[in-house]
Amino acid sequence: MQADELERRIAAFPGWYYFFEFDNGVTTPALDPGTSNRHRQRGAYFFQALLALCGGSLHGRRVLDLGCNAGFWSLQALEAGADFVLGVDARQMHVDQANLVFEAKGADPARYRFETGNVFEHELAERFDVVLCLGLLDHVAKPVELFELMTRAGAEIIVIDTEVSRSRTSVFEVDSLYDPEKVVDHRLVLIPSRDAVAELAAQFGFDTVTLAQNMTDYTGMSDYRRQRRLAFICSKQASLETLPGETRPVFPWWATALRAPRAAARRRGR
Ligand SMILES: C[S@@+](CC[C@H](N)C(=O)[O-])C[C@H]1O[C@@H](n2cnc3c(N)ncnc32)[C@H](O)[C@@H]1O
Numbered sequence: 001m002q003a004d005e006l007e008r009r010i011a012a013f014p015g016w017y018y019f020f021e022f023d024n025g026v027t028t029p030a031l032d033p034g035t036s037n038r039h040r041q042r043g044a045y046f047f048q049a050l051l052a053l054c055g056g057s058l059h060g061r062r063v064l065d066l067g068c069n070a071g072f073w074s075l076q077a078l079e080a081g082a083d084f085v086l087g088v089d090a091r092q093m094h095v096d097q098a099n100l101v102f103e104a105k106g107a108d109p110a111r112y113r114f115e116t117g118n119v120f121e122h123e124l125a126e127r128f129d130v131v132l133c134l135g136l137l138d139h140v141a142k143p144v145e146l147f148e149l150m151t152r153a154g155a156e157i158i159v160i161d162t163e164v165s166r167s168r169t170s171v172f173e174v175d176s177l178y179d180p181e182k183v184v185d186h187r188l189v190l191i192p193s194r195d196a197v198a199e200l201a202a203q204f205g206f207d208t209v210t211l212a213q214n215m216t217d218y219t220g221m222s223d224y225r226r227q228r229r230l231a232f233i234c235s236k237q238a239s240l241e242t243l244p245g246e247t248r249p250v251f252p253w254w255a256t257a258l259r260a261p262r263a264a265a266r267r268r269g270r
Contacts, residue, residue: 162230
């Protein structure tokens, strides 16, 4: 695609939440430093863990990206060697963005497809080995149905990135989406505690690891820093033992944040 045509098509969208760079030098609009750091750190957090579990590549795997938005994680999956990626999003605008990104990247159309639809009503006729459920579980009121449909799609591995309740028991907290624009089914959503994610996954035959955070910079990531957001990998067969699991902090995040500078000062002998 010619650079001027790509620029024109990118500019026709009201906004972009991800930064994409294309071979012809065209990019989507720059993001604020917090958002770009967030995507970088999320990639190093859960996507690298997925690759580690799969032996460094997604070669030979079919990937389903639920709530794919502009196809950012679908593209990571394709570039990591996935045989095929299907992205589904309820908003046509995001599916149009994803299609533009993949076309401009020169991706082989035989290796991907994007479809518009509410995941709870969308027919998934094919089988997938890996399901990306990123930023979706905390946007829905039907966590059990979500697991049902991922299991029906054949998932062997599910990557979940979600807001979590800080409850130490297995609960779902009732909350509501802060932005009415984001509502697909209901404004009310159910936010799982980390035990609830594991219990839900176990119901469908998955082992789960809560991934240990490895962020080097929490700019734009205060939800992760406050342990209000975590990622999980659920697996039916592959052992999760090699993945770094998050141990539940003894102190709440804010106590740790207060203690760290004091401990450093003590070490410096002040
Ligand atoms: C918070 S964004 C997450 C985007 C991306 N997966 C990520 O983690 O960076 C949630 C996405 O899920 C989509 N979405 C929310 N509910 C949905 C539903 N029931 N069916 C399909 N897509 C949905 C939204 O349109 C939005 O693009």
